[in-house]
Structure formats: structure tokens, C-alpha cells
Amino acid sequence: PLPPQEQEEAGGEEEQDTTTSYSDVITEDAITSEGLFDTHMIDRDLFYEIPLDMVDREMLLLTRIARTPDGAGYGGSKVNTSTVRWERDGDRVLLRLVSYANVADDTTAIAGAVRNSNFEPIIMAFDVEVMNEDSTALVVEVTDLFTDDITLLGLQSFRRQAYGVRRVDADRTYVVRATAFPTNVEVRRVLTYDATEAPSNAASNTLSMEMHHSMLLLPDDLMEPRLCDERVEYFSTRKIDYGLDEQRAVTRCFITRWRLEPSDPAAHARGELVDPVKPIVYYIDPATPPKWVPYLKQGVEDWQVAFEQAGFSNAIIAADAPADDPDWSPEDARYSVIRYLASPVQNASGPHVHDPRTGEILESDIQWYHNVMNLLRNWFFIQTAAANEEARGIRFDDEVMGELIRFVSAHEVGHTIGLPHNMQSSAYYTVDQLRTRFVCEMGVAPSIMDYARFNYVAQPGDDTCFMPVVGPYDKFSVEWGYTYYPGKDRLSEREDLRAMVVEAQENPILRFSSPTGSDPTALTEAIGDDAMRASDLGVANLKRVVDNLTEWAYEEGEDYAQLEELYNNVVGQWGRYTGHVVANVGGVVQTRKRQGQDGVPWEMVDRDRQQRALEYLNRQVFATPEWLLEADILDRFQGTGAVELVRTRQTQALNQVLNVDRMKRLVEQEAFNGDDAYSLGEMLDDLRSGVWSEAGSGRETDAYRRNLQRAWLVRMAELMEDEEAMQSDVVPFARGQLGALRGELAAASGGTSHRATRLHFEDAIARIDAVLDPGG
Numbered sequence: 001p002l003p004p005q006e007q008e009e010a011g012g013e014e015e016q017d018t019t020t021s022y023s024d025v026i027t028e029d030a031i032t033s034e035g036l037f038d039t040h041m042i043d044r045d046l047f048y049e050i051p052l053d054m055v056d057r058e059m060l061l062l063t064r065i066a067r068t069p070d071g072a073g074y075g076g077s078k079v080n081t082s083t084v085r086w087e088r089d090g091d092r093v094l095l096r097l098v099s100y101a102n103v104a105d106d107t108t109a110i111a112g113a114v115r116n117s118n119f120e121p122i123i124m125a126f127d128v129e130v131m132n133e134d135s136t137a138l139v140v141e142v143t144d145l146f147t148d149d150i151t152l153l154g155l156q157s158f159r160r161q162a163y164g165v166r167r168v169d170a171d172r173t174y175v176v177r178a179t180a181f182p183t184n185v186e187v188r189r190v191l192t193y194d195a196t197e198a199p200s201n202a203a204s205n206t207l208s209m210e211m212h213h214s215m216l217l218l219p220d221d222l223m224e225p226r227l228c229d230e231r232v233e234y235f236s237t238r239k240i241d242y243g244l245d246e247q248r249a250v251t252r253c254f255i256t257r258w259r260l261e262p263s264d265p266a267a268h269a270r271g272e273l274v275d276p277v278k279p280i281v282y283y284i285d286p287a288t289p290p291k292w293v294p295y296l297k298q299g300v301e302d303w304q305v306a307f308e309q310a311g312f313s314n315a316i317i318a319a320d321a322p323a324d325d326p327d328w329s330p331e332d333a334r335y336s337v338i339r340y341l342a343s344p345v346q347n348a349s350g351p352h353v354h355d356p357r358t359g360e361i362l363e364s365d366i367q368w369y370h371n372v373m374n375l376l377r378n379w380f381f382i383q384t385a386a387a388n389e390e391a392r393g394i395r396f397d398d399e400v401m402g403e404l405i406r407f408v409s410a411h412e413v414g415h416t417i418g419l420p421h422n423m424q425s426s427a428y429y430t431v432d433q434l435r436t437r438f439v440c441e442m443g444v445a446p447s448i449m450d451y452a453r454f455n456y457v458a459q460p461g462d463d464t465c466f467m468p469v470v471g472p473y474d475k476f477s478v479e480w481g482y483t484y485y486p487g488k489d490r491l492s493e494r495e496d497l498r499a500m501v502v503e504a505q506e507n508p509i510l511r512f513s514s515p516t517g518s519d520p521t522a523l524t525e526a527i528g529d530d531a532m533r534a535s536d537l538g539v540a541n542l543k544r545v546v547d548n549l550t551e552w553a554y555e556e557g558e559d560y561a562q563l564e565e566l567y568n569n570v571v572g573q574w575g576r577y578t579g580h581v582v583a584n585v586g587g588v589v590q591t592r593k594r595q596g597q598d599g600v601p602w603e604m605v606d607r608d609r610q611q612r613a614l615e616y617l618n619r620q621v622f623a624t625p626e627w628l629l630e631a632d633i634l635d636r637f638q639g640t641g642a643v644e645l646v647r648t649r650q651t652q653a654l655n656q657v658l659n660v661d662r663m664k665r666l667v668e669q670e671a672f673n674g675d676d677a678y679s680l681g682e683m684l685d686d687l688r689s690g691v692w693s694e695a696g697s698g699r700e701t702d703a704y705r706r707n708l709q710r711a712w713l714v715r716m717a718e719l720m721e722d723e724e725a726m727q728s729d730v731v732p733f734a735r736g737q738l739g740a741l742r743g744e745l746a747a748a749s750g751g752t753s754h755r756a757t758r759l760h761f762e763d764a765i766a767r768i769d770a771v772l773d774p775g776g
């Protein structure tokens with residue numbers, strides 16, 4: 001602190017500042033951008049000119065990573081969203097954080113108490129440097145907001161911890177540019193941390209990244225929100241509502257959706273299709289390769305049929321970005337854009353920005369990474385080439401790749417209209433339906449928001465189709481989320497909406513669920529109502545792919561990298577089928593239901609299915625997969641590794657089956673359902689008879705089988721020591737399996753003349769003895 005004398009002098013100097021004129025602050029050197037509020041960059045300093053009518057208005061403050069070194073998330077990922085407001089406090093301006101975690105309607109008596117418990121933090125205070133010339137706006141310098149260590153504008157704490165972030169280095173942190181638009185202001189800056197564990201160039205103890213900050217004006221007239229229903233899930237916004245007439249604090253959940261209102265209310269009331277007042281418009285990034293533009297657009301407009309079911313025509317439209325309009329920018333929040341990013345990332349994503357008060361979606365920019373095409377090539381090739389000539393090759397025809405792009409575009413657009421993944425949708429088309437032209441109209445799954453991918457069930461000669469489409473569940477969920485009820489609010493419309501769900505759910509293809517870890521109907525990458533049958537057909541196709549791989553992946557003069565990549569994708573696909581089948585063992589199906597609906601939400605997978613799952617695993621996974629071990633392929637890209645490849649995959653599958661939680665579910669299913677259940681003992685007997693079939697028969701083992709059998713021994717030994725297993729029936733059953741196997745091995749090992757098999761059996765007996773009688 002300064003001595004009193006000098007403080008006074010410092011104060012005196014400030015007083016002189018009041019005579020400062022606008023042009024002293026915003027000099028001729030300023031680079032100005034006009035919009036929601038004007039921004040002025042003078043060298044590295046940033047000034048905002050905040051109109052008085054924007055003071056006290058609520059705005060969203062969004063922080064995204066724009067560019068990072070490898071390993072620290074990827075460009076475009078969101079790190080923080082908050083609601084803020086500028087507040088005037090004498091000759092200062094405060095930037096305040098607005099909290100919507102707790103709310104109550106302003107008219108209720110409790111509203112004051114809610115406001116008091118939500119005292120809003122001040123993010124930063126700024127001196128008013130000067131007023132603008134007609135005194136309608138406050139000029140503040142906001143540079144510090146972007147050079148100090150402001151948590152809301154920086155990396156999340158989990159990332160800061162992971163990278164060993166100590167502090168922001170203000171010398172190496174600076175604003176790059178600021179741009180204003182009519183409803184938003186965008187700031188790009190370089191942010192540098194001192195970080196001991198930086199994800200790349202760790203020796204520099206530095207993490208530098210480009211951050212992008214948006215401040216977006218929230219609407220003045222609030223959209224009527226729609227209450228969530230977990231049976232038709234939407235992305236949502238949640239808060240605790242103290243204003244409701246309830247005897248507890250109720251979490252209120254609103255779905256996120258665009259504001260669609262009929263342009264002709266009278267026609268709408270007569271039940272006619274009407275255009276919305278304001279359609280949802282997606283612009284295609286001008287950087288998109290022209291040949292893909294029509295397919296990206298098609299993916300957007302594929303959703304029109306869904307909105308028609310909600311009563312709207314032309315509700316969603318794709319448009320070219322205006323070519324020569326200097327006022328058009330993809331950063332302008334008034335425009336939703338499919339951004340085309342030249343990047344090796346194999347992905348696309350569809351985030352959106354919504355009003356936290358109502359769930360109204362305000363803007364969305366889909367991030368499209370160029371290399372998503374490689375992912376699509378691999379999936380489509382591996383899953384369909386056996387039955388689909390169009391998928392046979394390293395490079396697809398443009399029309400084929402275009403249709404794949406259209407599919408991903410439609411999926412991402414689905415996210416941006418509020419729809420999350422519905423992994424249950426694919427579980428209720430039958431395997432037989434998937435082999436017919438049913439797919440051409442209905443898609444491989446009822447929802448394009450499933451991870452259903454392509455029709456791997458179709459066999460050569462089937463008259464069918466291979467692609468997902470905007471399907472019946474998608475149409476239903478848009479109908480539920482977007483149907484307009486004139487004159488009703490969120491409470492009075494609730495009855496109609498609930499009735500719509502109950503009626504729809506009679507048809508299982510209109511159900512929604514997410515993976516639970518134990519539900520075989522809510523899986524990723526699966527299609528069809530029977531994983532065993534679907535996977536058998538899928539494996540039959542993989543065998544055909546392997547038989548033809550060297551031919552279909554052939555490119556004169558090229559190396560074998562593509563052959564290797566595709567082969568590895570075959571192995572990966574085979575592993576996915578295993579996962580789908582395993583999920584049935586000890587499986588529990590969840591159907592999201594509410595009181596008043598028939599049936600219960602939780603049901604055990606029936607005994608027959610569980611048993612068939614074990615039968616599949618023994619036959620397709622634990623029997624040596626000779627078809628994968630094609631020397632003609634493997635010798636082209638590796639000198640060794642086949643035995644290890646099979647061992648890794650089989651061990652994974654075995655450990656999935658012998659998962660403690662799964663085995664405990666089997667115990668519970670038997671306790672609860674008696675003989676209707678597939679018991680733990682039966683499962684372990686079936687597994688052992690498959691994995692150790694040679695012990696009973698005395699047949700020769702091969703190197704792959706011996707590895708698998710050792711993996712079984714290792715897992716059993718682990719279970720005997722597992723804390724959780726010890727508190728359940730799992731340990732006694734494991735002990736029983738080891739004892740039974742020992743007896744079979746002792747009987748068989750004398751009878752086999754195959755040297756490796758005999759040694760392996762003797763070794764197994766010794767290992768079992770060590771586990772069962774560690775002291776002996």
C-alpha cells in the first residue's frame with residue numbers, strides 16, 4: 001500500500017481523467033467492429049463500448065477451445081457456458097455471473113429467498129474510461145478479462161490438474177482479435193499456462209492454446225419451455241424449482257429445442273401443415289469441397305419429414321453460405337453452420353447453444369472433420385462389402401461416399417435439434433426384417449440417432465438396403481418435442497404429451513434408452529432383435545470379406561497399409577459382435593415406463609437367450625477362429641503376431657463373461673426367478689465345456705486353445721482372490737469349477753499322446769493345485 005500522502009496524489013490524478021474525451025481512449029489506431037456492443041482493439045488492448053440498453057440484459061458466455069497442441073481436447077470443444085450480465089455500479093461496470101441453478105417464478109413469495117441464496121458472483125469489475133460521444137454507451141477496457149486467470153474463461157479444473165497447470169502467464173496470453181455481430185461478440189485469444197505436465201512439448205513447461213469466447217444476447221421474450229420425459233429423451237437443461245406447489249425441492253427439467261411457431265395459426269388449428277414463422281436454417285461452410293455440399297444439405301433436409309409429423313412444413317432448410325457477402329460470417333450467432341475442418345480427426349459433432357432459462361436452442365455449428373470419410377469407408381466396407389458390391393474397394397464412388405456423408409450429416413443435425421443417442425431403437429427390428437426391402441424405407445434401425453451404422457446382417461443375394469434413415473422413432477420424437485399447442489403452457493400441455501408417449505410405446509420400435517451396462521437392448525454398433533442370430537450372420541459376412549480382402553483392397557504399386565487397416569477393422573467388428581452377445585448373459589432389459597402403464601421397467605433376459613449366448617461364444621469366439629488366421633493376408637503386413645492377436649481377443653471375451661457384476665446378476669436372477677433363470681452354475685458349466693472341451697474328450701489342443709485355457713485359469717485364480725467375489729457365491733462356484741476341471745484333466749492327461757497337450761494338462765493341474773491348496 002502507498003503512504004497516505006501518495007494515495008491522495010494518485011487519487012488526484014484520477015480526477016483529471018474525467019476530462020478525457022472519447023478520442024483520447026478510442027484512438028485513430030483502433031480496429032473497430034460494430035455489433036451487439038462495439039469492440040475496439042488498440043494494439044493488444046481490447047475495449048468494449050457497451051450501450052446502456054444492453055446493461056442488465058442477460059447474455060451467454062461460451063468458452064471453446066479453438067486450437068490446441070495434440071492431446072488437449074480438440075478444436076471446437078466447449079469448456080464452459082455461463083449466463084452473465086453487465087451491471088452499472090457508479091463509474092464502474094461489473095460483469096456478473098447469473099445463476100439459474102435455483103429458480104422460482106418472480107410472483108411467488110419464495111422468490112426473494114431464492115434470490116438471496118443465489119447471490120451472484122462478480123467475475124470482474126471495470127472502470128468506465130469514458131462515455132461514447134452521445135452518452136449512450138459505456139467504454140470499458142476489458143483486456144484483463146482475457147489476460148488474468150479467470151476460471152470461467154479457462155480450462156476446466158480436471159484438465160488443469162491433469163496438465164499440472166500452475167498459473168496463467170500474462171506475458172504470453174493476449175487477445176488476437178475481437179469481432180462484433182448484431183447478437184454476439186466473439187473474441188479469440190492465445191492463452192498460455194505454466195504447466196508441469198503439458199500434453200505435448202512437456203519439457204517447455206508451457207501449455208499454449210487458442211481459446212474462443214462468445215458473448216451472446218439471450219432473447220427478451222422467453223419461449224414456453226417443454227418439460228422432459230425420460231421415455232422420449234431430449235438434451236435438457238435442469239434446475240431446482242422452489243416456485244412449484246410441491247412439498248420438496250423439485251428438479252425441473254426442460255428439453256432443448258428450437259422455437260417453432262406456426263406462421264398461419266388458423267391453418268395450423270385446422271390441422272394443416274404450415275411453415276414455421278422462422279425455419280431452422282443450416283448454412284454450408286464455403287470451405288466444403290463442392291462435391292459433398294449436396295449430400296450435407298440432403299442430410300439437413302432429411303429431417304423435414306419428421307417436422308411434418310409435428311405439423312410443420314419447410315421447418316428445416318439447408319442453404320449455401322452467401323459467397324461474396326462481407327457481412328456474412330460463420331461466427332455470427334444468427335447463422336447455424338456446418339463447418340468443414342481439414343483435420344485427421346475421424347469424427348463429426350453437433351453441439352448447440354441454448355437459453356438456460358427455457359431450453360430454446362439459439363444457434364448450432366456442426367463440426368465436420370474431413371477424415372470422418374475414412375471412418376465411414378472402414379465401417380461400410382467391413383459391415384456390408386460381402387453383400388454389397390458398392391462397398392468393395394479402397395475408394396468408393398463419389399455417390400456412395402456422398403450417401404454416407406448424408407447419413408452422418410443427418411445424425412449430427414439430429415443432435416442439434418435436441419435429440420441424444422437412442423441406443424435402444426435398433427433392438428426391435430427383427431433380424432428377418434433386416435434381410436428384406438423393409439430396410440429401404442425404414443432404415444437399419446428406427447432411429448438415425450442410434451449407433452446402428454450399416455446392415456451387417458444382410459447376406460449376399462438378399463434384396464435389401466444398407467443405410468440408416470430418419471426413421472419412425474425420429475419422427476415420433478420430433479412430433480413429441482415440437483408439436484405446437486396454442487394457448488397451452490408446460491403444465492397444461494403435459495397430459496396430451498404423456499398420452500402421446502403411452503400410445504407410441506405400445507410399439508417397441510418407438511422406445512428410448514441409453515446403455516446401462518447390463519441391458520442387451522441398449523448397445524452401440526448393434527442391429528436386430530437377436531444378437532446371436534445377427535452376429536452369426538455378421539460373422540458369415542466377415543468370413544467373406546477376409547476371403548476377398550487381398551483382392552478388394554488391391555492397389556497396384558501401393559504398400560499394404562490399407563490391407564492392414566481393413567484387416568484390423570475386421571477383427572474389431574468380430575469383437576463387437578462378441579460384446580453384443582455377452583451382454584445377454586446376466587442381462588436386464590430396461591423399458592422406460594411410468595405408473596399407469598402395463599408391465600414393469602426391469603425384466604431379466606430369458607433363460608433361452610442367455611443359454612444361446614454361451615453357445616455362440618463357445619462356437620464363434622472360443623473355438624479357434626481359423627477364418628481370421630489367413631496367412632495370405634497376415635504375411636503381407638506382419639512377420640509375427642497372429643497367436644497374440646487371437647489370445648488378446650479371446651481373453652477379453654472371457655473376462656467379459658467372467659465379470660464379477662455379471663456373475664452376481666446371475667446369482668440374483670436365480671434367487672429371484674428360480675428355474676426360469678439361467679443360473680451361475682449352469683453358465684460356468686457351459687463355459688467350461690466350451691473352453692476346456694479337450695479335457696473331456698482327450699482331443700489335441702492347438703496353441704490358440706492352450707492360450708485360451710490358460711486365460712481361463714488365470715481368471716479363475718483372480719476371482720478366488722477378488723474382494724467382491726469373496727462376498728458372493730462367485731468364489732464357491734469358481735472353486736467348484738477348478739475342482740471339476742482337475743478331475744477331467746487327471747483322467748485325460750494319461751490318455752493323450754500329443755506332447756504339448758499332455759504338458760499343458762499337467763501344467764494346468766499344478767496351477768489348479770496351487771490355487772485350491774496354496775499351502776500344499
Ligand SMILES: [Zn+2]
Nearest residue numbers: 411412415421
Ligand atoms: Zn452422435
